[in-house]
Structures are given as C-alpha cells and as structure tokens.
Amino acid sequence: MIFSLVEMLGRRAPVIDVIDVGAMLLDEAPPDYKPLMQRGAARVVGFEPVPEECAKLNQQAGKGQTFLPYFIGDGSERTFHLCNFPMTSSLYEPNTKLLNKFNNLAELTTCVEKTKVKTTRLDDIPEITGCDYLKLDIQGGELDALRGGMKVLEKALVVEMEVEFVPMYAGQPLFADVDPVVRGAGMMFHTFKSTFGRAFKPLLVNNDINRPLKQILAGDAVYVRDFTRFAELPAESLLKIAVILHEVYSSLDLAALALQHYDAKTKAGLYTVYMQRLHQGGKPPPPPPLD
Numbered sequence: 216m217i218f219s220l221v222e223m224l225g226r227r228a229p230v231i232d233v234i235d236v237g238a239m240l241l242d243e244a245p246p247d248y249k250p251l252m253q254r255g256a257a258r259v260v261g262f263e264p265v266p267e268e269c270a271k272l273n274q275q276a277g278k279g280q281t282f283l284p285y286f287i288g289d290g291s292e293r294t295f296h297l298c299n300f301p302m303t304s305s306l307y308e309p310n311t312k313l314l315n316k317f318n319n320l321a322e323l324t325t326c327v328e329k330t331k332v333k334t335t336r337l338d339d340i341p342e343i344t345g346c347d348y349l350k351l352d353i354q355g356g357e358l359d360a361l362r363g364g365m366k367v368l369e370k371a372l373v374v375e376m377e378v379e380f381v382p383m384y385a386g387q388p389l390f391a392d393v394d395p396v397v398r399g400a401g402m403m404f405h406t407f408k409s410t411f412g413r414a415f416k417p418l419l420v421n422n423d424i425n426r427p428l429k430q431i432l433a434g435d436a437v438y439v440r441d442f443t444r445f446a447e448l449p450a451e452s453l454l455k456i457a458v459i460l461h462e463v464y465s466s467l468d469l470a471a472l473a474l475q476h477y478d479a480k481t482k483a484g485l486y487t488v489y490m491q492r493l494h495q496g497g498k499p500p501p502p503p504p505l506d
Contacts, residue, residue, distance in 0.1 A: 218492055220461040220470065221254040224485070228256055229455045232345035234337070234367060235261035236287045236360055237352035237377075239268045240275075241302055247375070247408070248348065250462040252277060260342050262287050264332070265301050281342060288334025288356060289363040297328040305354035306334070307384035314383060317413035317432075319424040324383070337364025347455045348463075351376035352435070355387030361396050368400045372452055373459045374438040375408060381432055390436070402438035408464065410434040437464060445476040446505065453477040454485075467493060475502055 221228045231251050238246070238261035251257035261282040263269040272282040286295060286306065293306045303309070303324040314321035337343060337360060349371040351357045357376045361368055368374070374397060378390040394404070411434060412427030420426040439460070445453060457473040460466040471493075474486040490499035 217461075217465055217467070219250070219254060220458055220489070221251070221256045223488065223492060224454075224458070227454075227483075228254075229451060229458060230255075231257045231455055231459060232347045233257050233259045233261075233350070234343060234346045234348070234371075235259060235350045236337070237350075237354075238263045238272055238282055239265065239302055240272065247350070247463050248459075251458070252280070254462075255279075256458065256462075258345075260340075264295065265297070265304065268301060283340075283342065285335040285340070286332045287337060287353065287363070288359040290334055290336045290339070292331060292333055295330045295332045296326045297330065299323070299325045299327050303354060305356060305384050305387075306332075306359070307355040307387045310382050310385045310387075313381065316415055317430075318416055318419065320383075320413055334359070334363070337367045339363075343367060346370045347372045347452075348459050349374045349376075353377070355379060355384040358388040358393045358396065361393070365400070368397070371400075371402075372440050372456050373463075374402060375435055376438075377433060378436045379433045383432060390434075394436075397438050401441055401444075403441045403443075405437045405439045405466065405469065406464070408435040408437055439469065442469060442472060443506075445473060446479070448476070450477050450480040453480070457489075475505060479505055 233248050248257055259280040262285045263272055263282055264284055264286045266284055269282050269284040276282060296305050296308050298304045300323045309324040309326055311321050314324055346367045351360055378393055380390055410431050412431045414420055414428040420428055453473045453476050457470040460470040471489055474489050478484060478486045486502060
C-alpha cells in the first residue's frame, strides 16, 4: 500500500479546496478525493441538483463539506432531463437513437421528466472561495460549466472531468470541444482515470450486458497545470499538486516532479524524503536536472 503524502508532510500538509460539480454518490461509492477528506486535508463545495441526492450528500457530509442543489452551467435557462437512473440525468436530452445501438444504455438513460431550470455559473457562487481541485461530471454539460466558471478554472491546479467521444446526449460537446478550453487555461492533459464503453448489440462478452469490447464512449480525463512551467508556480501550489496527484491518482512520478520544484524554491528537502519512502529505505536514483 502506498504511504500517505499528507501524513508524511505532517503540519506542512496543505488543505485542498475541492469543487465537485455533479457530486452524486454512485452505488454509495466514495468520491475519489476521499483520502484527502479522511486526513482532514480538504474543503469541499459540491453541487448536485437532484434534491434527494443532494439531501443524501448533506446528511453524510463531514466537517468542511457543503453541497448545494444548483444546476451548474453558463447561467442560461435550460431543460433538465431527469432520467430513470438519476446518475444519467442531464441538461442535454439523451440521444436514444445512438444509445439503442449498445447493450444496456438506453435502458439506463430514459427521460422520465423534463423541467425548465435556471443554471448557475461557478464564477457567481459566493461559497466558492478557492479552487485547487475541480471535478466535473454532469453528463455532457461540462463545457457549459467551464464557460460559466473560467475564473474558477484559472485557479485550479488539477481538473478531472467526464468527457464523451460520441454524442450520448443530443447536441452535447465532445472531448474535442472541451479539451482546447482546458488547455487554453494553462492545463496539460495527464491521464484518463477511467474509460467507459459498451459492446454493440447483439454481441455480448461473456454474457455480460455491461462489458465493453473495443468501443470507448466516455472517460474521466485528468488535467494538471502545465508541468513544463512548474518553475513559475508558487511553492504552495506545487505542494498541493503533489498531494492531489499522490493521494487521489497515485501519479507518483509527477508528484515527485512537483516536489522537486517545491524544494528548488524552499530548500525543504521533501523530494529526497519522498523518493526514499517510495524505495522503502533503498537507495533512490539521483534527481534529474531541472530546466
């Protein structure tokens, strides 16, 4: 088991401001940033417009967690499509014709109610006082949320957002539309936390209606502040990047690079300690030169 960087840092550990757009708990699974919450290293402002789900989140909320029932977007009036499985609800209408080509997708994405709603811009929400880690998972509405939250995005050090590669919702922006906006804010693509797919009907893989074959439909893309410009970031930002990457994604190599830049500014020696911990007492390799 990988050690906790928060625990290694002790009193030096920063508190991470988390903005969670689309905070619904899926099958009671904890959020990815649970390791930060468990160690008291996160302040969370989350948004979940389905009333029952937002109430559930607030009932389970711990210290430093607030969840609000806002429809996050660009500030315009939209139609909210509540689906038979709340996790598939969206400000975009399900693309049933496409979903029906795959096993067990249209069956999970059937609109049962349409409601006119007013969306709220992230940049207009007073509860948001900082953003180190921005997570977006709102079924095709991620670009609208970014357009209403460019100031928030510009503060973010790490961004995770759901992206689609095919239009699962009618008229929704795809990965190719969203990616330039995030990169234009000074971020660089890091990894996919996960990808999602289904097999085309009628083929089943091992008789499993949910198992994909080759077609990727969506994924959770992770972006980090441009690592070629780490030297330009404040020391505290570098430390926060290292903590998020280590605790949430086990991105140990990039976390180490952030710590190396942190040490260049502070002479704290954290990179050496980190590498020693990773090598469990063995002799770590010498640090590479910084540009």
